[in-house]
Amino acid sequence: MPRYRLTLEYDGRPYVGWQRQNNGPSVQQALEEALTRLTGETVQLTAAGRTDAGVHATAQICHLEIDKDIEPGRLRDGMNAHLRDESVVVLAAHYAHEDFHARFSAVGRAYLYRILDRRARPVLDRGRVWWHPRPLDAGAMHEAAQLLLGTHDFSSFRAKECQAASPVKTLDRLEVSRIGEEVQMVVEARSFLHHQVRNFAGTLALVGLGTWTQDDLRQALEARDRRAGGPTAPPDGLYLTRVDYPSELLSESD
Amino acid sequence: MPRYRLTLEYDGRPYVGWQRQNNGPSVQQALEEALTRLTGETVQLTAAGRTDAGVHATAQICHLEIDKDIEPGRLRDGMNAHLRDESVVVLAAHYAHEDFHARFSAVGRAYLYRILDRRARPVLDRGRVWWHPRPLDAGAMHEAAQLLLGTHDFSSFRAKECQAASPVKTLDRLEVSRIGEEVQMVVEARSFLHHQVRNFAGTLALVGLGTWTQDDLRQALEARDRRAGGPTAPPDGLYLTRVDYPSELLSESD
Numbered sequence: 001m002p003r004y005r006l007t008l009e010y011d012g013r014p015y016v017g018w019q020r021q022n023n024g025p026s027v028q029q030a031l032e033e034a035l036t037r038l039t040g041e042t043v044q045l046t047a048a049g050r051t052d053a054g055v056h057a058t059a060q061i062c063h064l065e066i067d068k069d070i071e072p073g074r075l076r077d078g079m080n081a082h083l084r085d086e087s088v089v090v091l092a093a094h095y096a097h098e099d100f101h102a103r104f105s106a107v108g109r110a111y112l113y114r115i116l117d118r119r120a121r122p123v124l125d126r127g128r129v130w131w132h133p134r135p136l137d138a139g140a141m142h143e144a145a146q147l148l149l150g151t152h153d154f155s156s157f158r159a160k161e162c163q164a165a166s167p168v169k170t171l172d173r174l175e176v177s178r179i180g181e182e183v184q185m186v187v188e189a190r191s192f193l194h195h196q197v198r199n200f201a202g203t204l205a206l207v208g209l210g211t212w213t214q215d216d217l218r219q220a221l222e223a224r225d226r227r228a229g230g231p232t233a234p235p236d237g238l239y240l241t242r243v244d245y246p247s248e249l250l251s252e253s254d
Numbered sequence: 255m256p257r258y259r260l261t262l263e264y265d266g267r268p269y270v271g272w273q274r275q276n277n278g279p280s281v282q283q284a285l286e287e288a289l290t291r292l293t294g295e296t297v298q299l300t301a302a303g304r305t306d307a308g309v310h311a312t313a314q315i316c317h318l319e320i321d322k323d324i325e326p327g328r329l330r331d332g333m334n335a336h337l338r339d340e341s342v343v344v345l346a347a348h349y350a351h352e353d354f355h356a357r358f359s360a361v362g363r364a365y366l367y368r369i370l371d372r373r374a375r376p377v378l379d380r381g382r383v384w385w386h387p388r389p390l391d392a393g394a395m396h397e398a399a400q401l402l403l404g405t406h407d408f409s410s411f412r413a414k415e416c417q418a419a420s421p422v423k424t425l426d427r428l429e430v431s432r433i434g435e436e437v438q439m440v441v442e443a444r445s446f447l448h449h450q451v452r453n454f455a456g457t458l459a460l461v462g463l464g465t466w467t468q469d470d471l472r473q474a475l476e477a478r479d480r481r482a483g484g485p486t487a488p489p490d491g492l493y494l495t496r497v498d499y500p501s502e503l504l505s506e507s508d
Binding site: 009010011056058076077080084087088089090091118119120121122123124126128 | 263310331344345372373378380
């Protein structure tokens with residue numbers, strides 16, 4: 001029974017999120033239905049990160065097994081033919097090692113958070129950036145963000161609904177930089193708490209506005225209490241951009 | 255009667271183009287109606303470039319006159335309040351010199367043409383790039399493109415409907431470069447023929463595919479006949495990104 005790894009791009013706007021839910025269409029459902037139409041089989045997908053409603057991906061990873069052995073390039077093209085009316089596309093398909101698990105094998109995840117920092121609302125990037133009309137000091141945000149690096153109890157940036165066993169995570173990278181009117185935040189860790197990146201974005205924006213000092217951020221982190229953290233930034237600006245795996249689990253067909 | 259210069263961003267998809275037409279909504283109409291709701295006046299806008307249906311702008315320039323003297327920042331915000339349901343936004347408003355004319359005062363125009371060069375169709379950038387599933391050699395496109403620089407009769411790249419007095423134009427810049435999966439073309443000239451940039455893109459893609467040599471491109475240019483040029487690339491990938499004016503015509507309020 002061949003196992004496959006898929007790399008996916010999607011626009012999160014039309015979806016309730018990655019995971020199947022009763023309240024609307026999900027990315028998972030769109031892909032599983034395309035697979036069923038293609039193979040006649042009932043297939044279940046597992047993703048590296050269960051992104052929320054409105055959150056985008058430029059390189060989400062998922063795995064699946066099917067009875068029929070379809071050459072990966074034909075699986076990609078066949079799925080994409082059935083996804084024409086959807087906002088998700090298969091960028092690449094590969095045979096996966098039998099031990100490969102999109103979620104549990106992942107050793108690193110990278111997210112991009114885009115803030116459009118200008119007075120006029122976004123038009124070309126509507127729904128794909130967080131519109132922040134008040135000027136942000138990206139340098140101050142970057143400096144303060146370095147306090148968050150390393151291993152901490154991130155309870156202050158954790159959503160109530162978070163199902164992680166522990167609030168302790170190790171943050172490997174948090175870079176904030178300005179590119180024209182855009183303030184971009186690149187965040188990397190082995191894994192994240194629910195809403196952690198959006199809570200970082202919402203909180204660092206307070207630093208960028210001058211409302212919070214570095215010390216306020218430090219105190220918020222040390223409080224280990226969600227009420228001490230800043231607001232949750234909208235999903236619009238969030239992109240899952242990379243998932244890392246041990247090379248021995250990436251199939252020779254790469 | 256104060257004169258204003260506006261800088262505009264728009265997504266061309268919902269519009270029949272810049273100019274008012276009977277077959278659908280135009281960018282000009284959306285802006286003029288917002289101005290009427292704001293000022294109670296009937297206002298006519300003149301743009302630097304009358305972009306076609308589906309063509310985007312990150313910095314279109316237009317001018318207008320109104321009886322009421324509204325501080326430029328308030329004009330921008332007031333118009334944007336009336337443009338909430340539209341795909342156009344006013345990025346900036348300035349008082350304009352009485353001799354400033356968005357179209358006739360322009361001494362330079364810059365366009366970006368974006369080609370998504372990958373097997374999978376675009377999702378995040380749907381409608382905002384030309385999807386080109388077959389691999390392009392951006393280096394070969396750039397090299398060949400340099401033949402087009404300078405003053406030429408560009409009839410081979412001119413749309414039938416073109417209303418320019420002469421097919422002779424001077425091309426100042428045509429840079430083709432690859433940025434990941436995207437092939438970007440930056441084109442600058444004082445002015446352009448109708449469809450000139452899209453015809454460059456469609457023709458250079460033939461070079462990028464290896465279907466055409468540099469010599470084929472030279473011969474197409476020298477033929478001075480639209481039938482000798484390559485196909486017209488879709489509007490999706492085209493962006494008006496800059497318009498230049500003599501500094502003395504840019505008001506002190508800049």
